[in-house]
Amino acid sequence: MAKNKIENKIRQLRFENGQMTQSDLASKVKVTRQTILSLEAGRYSPSLELAFRIARAFQVPLEEVFQYPSG
């Protein structure tokens, strides 16, 4: 899976939410820790459903977690 253009602030949001671990987030959104690791590294683009679940886990709008820069 090549680097994609979708950027995210999952790592930053984890630390802003009480130093949430990757495992904690993974169990909250029902994926494996490796998937969270790949997402943070920008090697995997989540499905729309997973993106919404992650945003909901941080209680923020989707666009605060994921960005798709133009160009």
Add this chain to the structure above:
Amino acid sequence: MNISAREKNIWIEFTITAVVSLYYFYSSYRLSGWTQIVGYDMGILVMNVIVLSVVASIILSVLFSRENPEQKDERDLVIESRGNALGYYFLTLLCCTLIGTIMLSEGILSIGETATLTAQTSSINSAVAMHSLMVALLVSALLKQATQLFFYRRG
């Protein structure tokens, strides 16, 4: 090495497939040189291959305490489908190549000529065709597992 239970299971499957492939091709070459089938001995060889697969699976499971991986998530499914796709393309390619080779060797494509598929006239006999199909099956299985491992290792 940080390795998930699912990845570990794929490594075990990959190792078993590789060992069984090596055993099958080495034994069948020693048996018949890949050009003719010796009925009884080939039957024994196929039985040995099945027994070897089961024994290797048990030994590796015990050695590496095969774990029950957690439920597949969407990334696991994406990686699995990529492996399946590549394995399937390779299998299709090898099967089409084999069919094409048989057709060419039989002169089936010759215009205005009558061609018959017989073991006596064919340069590709049933033993070679069978080994070629085994190559296609085993290599595509290895390719599928190797693709999955590649994507898991990339993270």
